[in-house]
Amino acid sequence: MSKLADWLKNPGVLAAAPASIFLLVGFAGPLLMVLGYSFMPSKTFALNSVPTLENYLSVVSDSYHISFFWSLFLAALTVILLFPICYPIAYGMAKLFGKWANLVTAFIAIPLLISENIRLFGWVLVFLKNGILDGTLQALLGVSASGLLYTVPAIVLGLVYVYLPFMLFPMVIGISMIPDPLKEAAFDLGASRWQVFREVELPLAMPGILIGAILTFILAMGSLAESKILGGQAVVMIADDIESAFTFAQNWPKGSVLSVMLIALSGLIVFVLFRRIDLDQIIGRR
C-alpha cells in the first residue's frame, strides 16, 4: 500500500494526473460506450438490453466491405504517393536547407492552421466546370476539362494535399537522425547512391518515416471531408457510412459496430508498429 502512496507522490504522476483524467473521461469513456452500443440490438438507444452479436453479423453480410475497401485503398494510395513527394523535401529540410529550413517548415505548416473545409473548397473552385482550370484551358487552348470534380482522382488529390505535412514532418526528424559520417563511410567503401539510400539512409530514417506513414494512413482511413467535398457521390468512405448510421438512420448500434471495426483496424496497425519506436529518442533529440 505504501508503495502505491509513494508512486502517487511522485511529481511526474501528479503532473500527469489532470490530462490523464481528462482524456479518460473525454476519450476512453466515449469509446468504451461505443463498444458497449455495438453489442446492443439494432436501433436501441440505451445500454440495458441483453448483449447480442447481431450487428456484427449484419454488417458483415451488408455491403460495408465496399466502403472499408475504398477507405483502405485510398489511405494506402495516399501514403504510397506521399512517400516520393515528401522524401526530397524532408531530405532538404534535414540536410541541405540550413537556416532556410525554418522558413520552409513555416510555409508548409501554415496551411494546417487554416480550416480543411476552406482549402478543399479552394480545390472545388479550381476543378469546377467553368472553374479556374477549366476556364483557363478554355480561354487559352479551347479545350474543356470539366469532368474532374467528383471523381476518385479528385479525392486522392484532396487526401494527398491535406495529409502532406503529417507525412513530411516526422520524415524530417527521421532523416535528421542519419549521421553523415556513416554515409560517407559507405561511399568510401564503394557503395552506389542507390545502395547508400537503401542500406544506410532508409533503415536509419525508418522510425520517422514509419510514424509519418502511420499517421497519414490512420487519418486518411477515417477522413470524411475529402470524399464529401471533392468526391461528391463518387465513392462512399467508411467514415461516411458511420456518420449516416448515427445521424440519418438513427441506428446507434450499427454506427458503433462500424466505428469499432475502423478503430480496431487502425489501432492494430498503430500498436504493432509503435512498439518498435522510442518516443524519447525522436521527440527529445538534442
Added chain:
Amino acid sequence: MESTGTSRITRKFIWIWTSAVILFLYIPMFAVILASFSTQRYFRFPIQSFTTKWYTKTLESLSVRDLLWTSISVAALVTVFSVLLAFFGALAFARYDWKGRKLYQRLVLLPIFFPQAVLGLALLLWFSALGITTSWQTAVFAHMIWIVPIVILIMSIQAYSFDPALEEAAFDLGATRWQVLREVTLPILAPGVVSGSIFAFLLSWGNFPLSLFSTGADQTVPEWLYAKMVSGYTPMVPTLGSLTMSSAALMLLLVYLFWLATSGRRRKAQISTSSDD
C-alpha cells in the same frame, strides 16, 4: 551543414521540387481569395468584373457575427484550458522520470492518431447518454480531446531541453514548490506555452469534424461554410473563408513579430529543426 555526397544537380532538384510543392499547397487559398472578389453569384473563371460588395455584405450580416462570436469563444476557451492541462501534461511527458511514463506517452498521444469524425460521433453518443445537451460549450470539451495531446507534444519538445539542476538549485536555496514553478519552470517553458497557445487557438478555430457533431444548435464558421458549400451556395462562402484565412495569417504575423522582438534572449533555449546532432 553542407552534406557530402549530394551533387549540385540533386540539390537544385530538391530546391525546385520543394518550391513547387509549397506553391501547390497554396493554390486553393489563392482560388478562394480570387473567388471572393468576383461579382457573379456563381463562380466562373476568368472573372469578368471584380467587386468588394461581398465583403461589405458579409461584415454587415448579423448571422455571420454570431458565427464569428461562437468560433472565437470556443477557440479562446479551448486555448486557456488546453494550455493549463498540457503544461503539466508535458512536464510529466518529458521532464519527470516516473514509473508508467512510457505507457502515458503512448496513451496521451492516441487521440491525435484518431479519426476525428469518429471521435466526434462517439462524443455525441457520450453527451446524450449523460443527458448533456450539446452546444458550443460541449464543442470546447470535444476540441480539447484532440488539442490537449497536440499541445502536450509541442510543449514536450521544449520540456526535453529543460535542465533539472535549475529547479534543484532553486529548491536548495529555499524556494517553495509554487515559487519554483512560477520563477523557474514557467519562464523556461514560456516559448512552448506561446507556440502551444497559437496551435490550440488556430486548430480549434479551423476545426470542422469535431464541431459538426458537438455544437448542437450552435454553429461555428467552418460548419457554416460546409453547410453552404453543400447546399445554398452564396458568394459569402469564399468571402468569409478569405476573412478567416487572413485573420489567422495576421495572428501568426503578430506572434512572429513579437517573437522576433524577444528572440535574442531565448535563442539559447530554441531547438533548431536543422541542427546537426
